[in-house]
Amino acid sequence: MKVGLEEGRSGRVRNSPVAWRMLGWLLLVQTTVAFVGRSLAPLSPLLERDLHLSKAQVGMLMASLFLGQSLVSLPGGYWVDRLGSRFLLLVLTLCLGIGFAVAALLKSFGLVLVFIVIGGLGYGAMHTTSNRSIIYWFHPESRGIAMGLKQMGVTIGSSLAALLLLPIALEYGWRITLIFSCFILIIVGLITYWGYRDPFSNDTRVPxxxxxxxxxxxxxxxxxxxxxxxxxxxxxxxxxxxxxxxxxxxxxxxxxxxxxxxxxxxxxxxxxxxxxxxxxxxxxxxxxxxxxxxxxxxxxxxxxxxxxxxxxxxxxxxxxxxxxxxxxxxxxxxxxxxxxxxxxxxxxxxxxxxxxxxxxxxxxxxxxxxxxxxxxxxxxxxxxxxxxxxxxxxxxxxxxxxxxxxxxxxxxxxxxxxxxxxx
The missing domain is CATH 1.20.1250.20 (MFS general substrate transporter like domains)
Known part of the structure; x- marks a missing residue:
């Protein structure tokens, strides 16, 4: 395989105001995905008490999320190269939102883990999907800051989850809090699907x-x-x-x-x-x-x-x-x-x-x-x-x-x- 960068018609729009606007959509969805996906850490004490978990079982919660990420990364890369990013951004927010919302309704620890893994599929594939968008919207000399801004959504979402979700959950319960967070994520996914566009999708999709x-x-x-x-x-x-x-x-x-x-x-x-x-x-x-x-x-x-x-x-x-x-x-x-x-x-x-x-x-x-x-x-x-x-x-x-x-x-x-x- 020849290692290098190939630039097609999408180069005409790279680094344009449109590209930075698309980056804003990617940052929004990445932040919301992290807000829900990383909610497990601040909510863990409440899950531990409600589901009667050991410390080892608490550790399995985050491991299940990233197990889902690991399982989906390769097929996610395959599908985003075939379909482009816009449609998958919607599908993946639905996958994470529905997976975690269902987990919040369950009382069986084993089933909770299963649906966290399913949510992890959406969480993990979001990275490959949004990364590909950065590659097509920005020239190499500006991809570092563009990718950094997009990835900043992960830590912003994690920080917001740590800052907001635990106090809310202490007041209303972790189940309602998690379901409400998933509802926000799905709304953001729908809005992003409306606002985001792939650059020259016919050129960038790979059958x-x-x-x-x-x-x-x-x-x-x-x-x-x-x-x-x-x-x-x-x-x-x-x-x-x-x-x-x-x-x-x-x-x-x-x-x-x-x-x-x-x-x-x-x-x-x-x-x-x-x-x-x-x-x-x-x-x-x-x-x-x-x-x-x-x-x-x-x-x-x-x-x-x-x-x-x-x-x-x-x-x-x-x-x-x-x-x-x-x-x-x-x-x-x-x-x-x-x-x-x-x-x-x-x-x-x-x-x-x-x-x-x-x-x-x-x-x-x-x-x-x-x-x-x-x-x-x-x-x-x-x-x-x-x-x-x-x-x-x-x-x-x-x-x-x-x-x-x-x-x-x-x-x-x-x-x-x-x-x-x-x-």
């Missing part, structure tokens, strides 16, 4: 038989840069979810902060991630001319340093010192997603960007599924968080190695010598 899909998938999987980015995303996603899942426990149990201050650290990390998704995109576009791998390496380096510093914090560490540390921590590890999506989709010809995005998300999602349990097991084994944070730093070293490997490409014009293409 493809299933056998051809399997052949293309094999070619995509052999792309070294895409494979390296996807494996690195597994480690980065793992670190992101470990921070999100355990920063409150760490601050409360090891640093001795009250629940309010510990929860404030989680909120700050999400805000830092929202800012990071935009600023890392600007850094990638402005300072490094669209070279995504070097920016991912910088993110991994900052994350590694933050992990080490966090592991060394004394039990009486002042809150005014920990707060900016966690903000930078979130800025780095919760801000990598837009750069990841750019690196994955730009590794292949753009007409296959949906499949490349799905392939990369399929691999990267497993970091979210397996990372937090391993982190938690280390905490249980060591009876503190120090070793777990150091383990996170070690993961970042592996991530950097993978990205360096992915950046080496064979240069046939210079006696087949390798050169590092990320600099």
């Amino acid at each position: 493809m038989e299933f056998q051809s899909f399997l052949t293309l998938l094999w070619e995509v999987a052999r792309n070294r840069q895409l494979l390296a980015v996807s494996l690195a995303a597994l480690g980065l996603s793992s670190a992101q979810m470990c921070l999100t899942t355990y920063v409150v426990f760490f601050a409360h149990e090891q640093l001795g902060y009250n629940i309010y201050l510990a929860g404030l650290l989680l909120f700050v990390s999400e805000i830092g991630g929202s800012i990071g998704r935009v600023l890392w995109g600007m850094i990638s576009d402005g300072l490094f001319g669209g070279k995504r791998l070097i920016v991912l390496i910088l993110i991994a380096l900052v994350t590694s340093v933050c992990s080490i510093i966090t592991s060394l914090l004394p039990t009486d560490a002042p809150f005014e010192i920990v707060l900016p540390l966690i903000a930078v921590f979130g800025f780095s590890i919760a801000g990598f997603n837009g750069i990841w999506m750019n690196a994955a989709t730009e590794a292949v010809p753009e007409r296959w960007s949906g499949l490349a995005s799905g392939f990369s998300i399929c691999i990267g999602s497993w970091g979210v599924i397996i990372g937090p349990p391993i982190f938690g097991w280390i905490v249980d084994w060591s009876h503190n968080y120090t070793t777990a944070w150091l383990f996170l730093s070690l993961i970042m070293v592996v991530v950097i190695g993978l990205l360096l490997w992915g950046g080496f490409k064979s240069d046939c014009s210079s006696s087949n010598k390798n050169h590092l293409s990320i600099f």
Whole structure:
């Protein structure tokens, strides 16, 4: 497969006012999808009490969401390359909204998990669908900030869920709160379908038989840069979810902060991630001319340093010192997603960007599924968080190695010598 970017008639509208207006629609739907999909974390204490769950079962709630994401990523990429983004934006919001609304009506934990997985299908395929839209609406030199703005919807939605849903659920119950959130999502999906347009849909849709899909998938999987980015995303996603899942426990149990201050650290990390998704995109576009791998390496380096510093914090560490540390921590590890999506989709010809995005998300999602349990097991084994944070730093070293490997490409014009293409 030839690695590069191909530009068709859609290039006429790229970076136009219409493109930025379409980005607004994508940001709106991405935010609302995250608002519902990430509602499980703040509502978990109420689900635990109502459904009589153990802590392990509580952990299965988020794992089920991302299991659905992993299962749908490849077929989602296949269908968005065939059908375009507009129709799928509606279908996926309906899938997530109906799946979670049905889960809110059930009392059987097993059935709740099943419908969370179904909702996860809509949540996960939304990434591949919206990523493909960014590729077609924006030139490479501005995709970093565009993708960062779109991905900022994830952390904005997560922050809004943490800020709004738990107080509402305490007043009216988690079931009514979740159903109402799903109703909002479905309305946004309908409005987005009315307002959003694919650029030159007849040119950008790719008719493809299933056998051809399997052949293309094999070619995509052999792309070294895409494979390296996807494996690195597994480690980065793992670190992101470990921070999100355990920063409150760490601050409360090891640093001795009250629940309010510990929860404030989680909120700050999400805000830092929202800012990071935009600023890392600007850094990638402005300072490094669209070279995504070097920016991912910088993110991994900052994350590694933050992990080490966090592991060394004394039990009486002042809150005014920990707060900016966690903000930078979130800025780095919760801000990598837009750069990841750019690196994955730009590794292949753009007409296959949906499949490349799905392939990369399929691999990267497993970091979210397996990372937090391993982190938690280390905490249980060591009876503190120090070793777990150091383990996170070690993961970042592996991530950097993978990205360096992915950046080496064979240069046939210079006696087949390798050169590092990320600099």
